[in-house]
Amino acid sequence: MAKDFPHPDPPPLGGGGDWSLSREAGEGRGPRSGKGGGNAPLLTIRAIDLYERPVRFVKPFRFGSVTVEAAPQAFVRALVHVDGVGEAWGGTAEMMMPKWFDKRPDRSPDETVDGLRRSLRLARDAYATDRADTAFGHHAAAYEIQRAACRAAGLPDLTAAYGPALIDKAVLDGLLRVLNTDFVTGMRTNRAGIDARLTPDLAGFDLDGFLAGLEPRPSVALRHTVGLLDEPVALRDLLARERLSRFKIKLAGDPSADLARLAEIAGVLDTAAGDYRATLDGNEQYADAAALAAFMDGLEREPALAGFRGRLLYIEQPVARERALGAPLGAVAERIPFIIDESDDGYDAFPRARAAGYRGVSSKSCKGLYKAVLNRARCAAWGAPHFVAAEDLTCQAGLAVQQDTALVALLGIADAERNGHQYGNGFDGAPEADAFLDAHPGFYTRRDGTVRLATAGGSLPTETLAVPGFASAAQPRWDRLSPLQNE
Incomplete structure (x- = not known):
């Protein structure tokens, strides 16, 4: 059984403030494989705390066969210590979306959320060690332990990845705060110690050089999701208010019905969205390649979709x-x-998807930031036409959307799906809302009395995220969060 973490006194709670207890950078080298990770300090994880908060949506979100109207948001805090340098708390957050990580028909929505809670608890056990290692080294050491524990508990591998994904973000935030370093600088100098031990196909690839050569984007365009319950008329009204040019449209799996709905949406975009670009999300609804071919036949044949097809x-x-x-x-x-x-x-x-004919993979912080970075490195190693796209579930205002946007910008991705701002109600009365608004000008605005993402211009600025730590100069009110259920 993994040992329990000690629980030292937390830092002062509040909407902002600097968690770092020291301002000097440390050096070190953990065990590694492949070329990378040579500039990374060794750290120990002294505590991991798990919380949650309910989020009720302002409109139903339907993806695939699932409709979601509310879900809890998980929050994770980790205390990171670097010998001779100092220690700091790091934090993160992600939604616990029902029936996405685990879509097995015999699991209820509540059971799949409980599976995510269990993934977090098992991951906390997997990271419970006195051993000093790099941030990525802790991730790599826990990787198979977590997968085995979740499989033994009847949880799928995508659910298993959720717990480490959050802990890794919190640990990285704490490390960067200890080093007084922003996310982009820390990643480009590989302070996390990313190496190829989990991606043997990258053995010999210069990961340090790849990271140093990344050119983060100064802004990330919002890709607006048109869910299966979202009406084309609502999209037209939205385009009259906001300068959106990127769109993601959900499919239901019936070629004829999807094409008819798509023609309505394309009619709105063609007349109101200017020089737009679009993506389609099948959400696992198509039976096989033959069904996809039937859909593509209709997409290429239908005159009303000619303009859309080119975009x-x-x-x-x-x-x-x-x-x-x-x-x-x-x-x-x-x-x-x-x-x-x-x-x-x-x-x-x-790599398996590439062999099956796929050319890209999604980056989602809830699936793991290190995997997103290493998949981006694979694209650099493999060359065109391979790419990483930026998707999300519902990154809510605060730590989740800021950290994911910083990751997207680091990877050089031009636009990202953003759902939290339209299905959630901004900070929705969270006590830290004003602190985030003050700390990140241009990223948030106040509308209808609520602090929310500043979406009217169609993109999010990333310069405001260049602060010590992982993309946030404000913090949740940890004292106002509830402990993770079943703790």
């Missing part, structure tokens, strides 16, 4: 995760790029 960038995860990587896409993959999302449940997923 379509890729199609995301059309086939169920259980079948997607075992059944090659075949000739349909030559007609449009396809990417995986729900199939991306481990470090071997992207």
